[in-house]
Amino acid sequence: xxxxxxxxxxxxxxxxxxxxxxxxxxxxxxxxxxxxxxxxxxxxxxxxxxxxxxxxxxxxxxxxxxxxxxxxxxxxxxxxxxxxxxxxxxxxxxxxxxxxxxxxxxxxxxxxxxxxxxxxxxxxxxxxxxxxxxxxxxxxxxxxxxxxxxxxxxxxxxxxxxxxxxxxxxxxxxxxxxxxxxxxxxxxxxxxxxxxxxxxxxxxxxxxxxxxxxxxxxxxxxxxxxxxxxxxx
Numbered sequence: 431x432x433x434x435x436x437x438x439x440x441x442x443x444x445x446x447x448x449x450x451x452x453x454x455x456x457x458x459x460x461x462x463x464x465x466x467x468x469x470x471x472x473x474x475x476x477x478x479x480x481x482x483x484x485x486x487x488x489x490x491x492x493x494x495x496x497x498x499x500x501x502x503x504x505x506x507x508x509x510x511x512x513x514x515x516x517x518x519x520x521x522x523x524x525x526x527x528x529x530x531x532x533x534x535x536x537x538x539x540x541x542x543x544x545x546x547x548x549x550x551x552x553x554x555x556x557x558x559x560x561x562x563x564x565x566x567x568x569x570x571x572x573x574x575x576x577x578x579x580x581x582x583x584x585x586x587x588x589x590x591x592x593x594x595x596x597x598x599x600x601x602x603x604x605x606x607x608x609x610x611x612x613x614x615x616x617x618x619x620x621x622x623x624x625x626x627x628x629x630x631x632x633x634x635x636x637x638x639x640x641x642x643x644x645x646x647x648x649x650x651x652x653x654x655x656x657x658x659x660x661x662x663x
Contacts, residue, residue: 483574483576483616483646483648484576484616484617484618485616487654487658488658488661488662489658489662490574490616491574491650491654491655491658492655492658492659492662493613493614494573494574494611494613494614494650495655496613497611497612497613497614498571498611498613499571499572499573499611499613499614500571500572506570506572506649508528508532508533508534508535508649511535511566511570511647512526512527512528512535514566514569515535515537515562515563515566518559518562518563518565518566519537519559519562519563522543522556522559523540523542523543524537524538524539524540524559524563525537525538525540526538529646530648533648533649534646534647534648534649535646535647536644536645536646536647537563537644537645537646537647538642538643538644539556539560539601539642539643539644539645540638540641540642541638541641541642541643542638542641543555543556544556544597544601544643545597545600548593550593550596550597550599550600551600552600552601552604557604560601560604560605560608561608563605563645564604564605564608564609564610565608567605567610567614567647568608568609568610570647570649571611571614572649572650572651573614573647573648573649573650574614574616574647574648574650575605575610575614575615575616575645575646575647575648576615576616576617576618576645576646576648577598577599577601577602577605577615577616577617577618577643577644577645577646578598578617578618578619578620578626578643578644578645578646579593579594579595579596579597579598579599579601579617579618579619579620579621579643580594580619580620580621580622580623580626580640580641580642580643580644581593581594581621581622581640581641582622582627582631582636582637582638582640582641583622583624583631583637583640584631584637587621587622590621590622591619591621591622592619592621593619593621594619594620594621594622595617595618595619595621596619597619597643598617598618598619598643599617599619601617601643601645602615602616602617605645622640626640627639627640628640628642
C-alpha cells in the first residue's frame, strides 16, 4: 500500500450526543430513530468514540468555538441539514450522505464537475454549488469540517498526492472565502491511497469514483465543548 504524506495531524475520534425518539425523516418520509443533538442541560454523551476528524477533537472544538462557532443547541437535527444540503445541491452531481453510523454528514464533490482534469482550480460553474454548502455551514455553525482530497492511480504517485492536497486546500479556501470560519476547517490529501478507493481503477467508471473531494461535517454539542475545555486545562 502506498502511504501519502499527511499535511495535518493524524485522525482522532469525536464523540457526539444523541437521544432516541421516533421522528419522520425529512429525506424519506419514513419513521425512524431521531438523531437530535441536545444543547446545554439535555442528556449526556452516549456511547463511545465515533468516526474521526483531522487533528483531534479537543483542540478542534476549542478552536472552532473561539472562532465564533456555537455549541450544540436544542432542536438541531442531522436529517434536516442533509435534506437542505441535498435540495441546495440538486442537479450538480454532488452526493450528500450520512457517515459515521449516521452521526456526521459526507458531501462528495465529483471530479468532473468540480475541477478540470489534472487541475486544482474550482470550475466557475461549480462555485454556486459550493456557495450552497458554505451557506449550510454558516447556518449550522456547531460543527467541525474536514475536507479530504483523493485521486485515482493514473499518473505518478507524487503528482496524485500533490493534486489531492491542492484540491482539498482549494475547496477549504473557497469555503473560508464564503464566510465559514477557518477555525472550523482542516484539509488533507490522500492521493491514490488504495485504502480510500471507492471503485476499480481498471475501469473508467471506477476511476471516476476515486477522483473526488469530500467534505465531512461533524456536529458538536455544548457537552462536547465543556469536555474539550476540561481536557485542555
